[in-house]
Amino acid sequence: MNPETSNPIPPANGAVPRVAVLGIGMMGLPMARRLLDAGLPVTAWNRARSKAERLEPAGGRVADTPAEAVAGADVVITLLTDGQAVEDVLFRQGAAEAMRAGSTLIDMSSIQPRQARDHAARLAGRGVHHLDAPVSGGTVGAEAGTLAIMVGGRQAQFEQAFSVFEVLGRATHVGPHGAGQLAKLANQMIVGVTIGAVAEALLLCERGGADMARVREAISGGFADSRILQVHGQRMIERDFTKRGAVSVQLKDMRNALATASEIGFEAPITALFERLYAEAADHGLADLDHSALFVELASRNGMN
Secondary structure (H helix, E strand, O other): OOHHHOOOOOOOOOOOOOEEEEOOOOOHHHHHHHHHHOOOOEEEEOOOHHHHHOOHHHOOEEOOOHHHHHOOOOEEEEOOOOHHHHHHHHHHOOHHHHOOOOOEEEEOOOOOHHHHHHHHHHHHOOOOEEEEOOEEOHHHHHHHOOEEEEEEOOHHHHHHHHHHHHHHEEEEEEEOOOHHHHHHHHHHHHHHHHHHHHHHHHHHHHHHOOOHHHHHHHHOOOOOOOHHHHHHHHHHHHOOOOOOOEHHHHHHHHHHHHHHHHHOOOOOHHHHHHHHHHHHHHHHHHOOOEHHHHHHHHHHHOOOO
């Protein structure tokens, strides 16, 4: 998709698209700031209002309710915890009802594909377009505008939304409603499994007497190299498990992947194994640490803490 040939979301009054962002957390804050820096008017809502108020110095407007935030918006972006939270904000707190016909909801939360399809159908009944567009790249990617954005929905709506997506990162249309969430599940399956592989390999080397940092350096550039080895491997070496992507969120994504696999009759034994490992890590007090803290769980199993 060439951004120079894309058409922006058609606003109601022919002006720059008005954007509402629902959910101003670790990802929502830098993403909303990028939209403001790009000259888009942004109205923000967050359950804890103080988090949304952090956008006011950059020109953001803060709303007291989701319905107030989306009123008159051309594009509504949701960045919420899970499918239940999206359901609540859209259909119980009045956001869907307050959206104007012809506007577009871009759900950038990570939820189950079946939930995305359900939301799309219900919004269509109100004349509102829907794109499920979860992201990967963490807070670093959100701040830099380099997120990988996986988009499900109609091609026409994807093309119209491209001018918004390009402010946030690299967007790819992967199929119909729900396909964006499928792609995110694939992403999280690979991330979760690879974190475990890197952790186990580095711990094996340490137990055997090798220097973990030197091992990571030695295998960099070979077939085992990856962004996980570089970023999460370094966190493991430094024992820096400050939360960027939490163990609890990784566990949620693995469970969503298994639920989706069950729905479509697909066996995913590797994901099932790692779901159990992340669950045990959470049970052992690691839920609010970075997902690279699976290293701590594996270290504990081997008496290496």
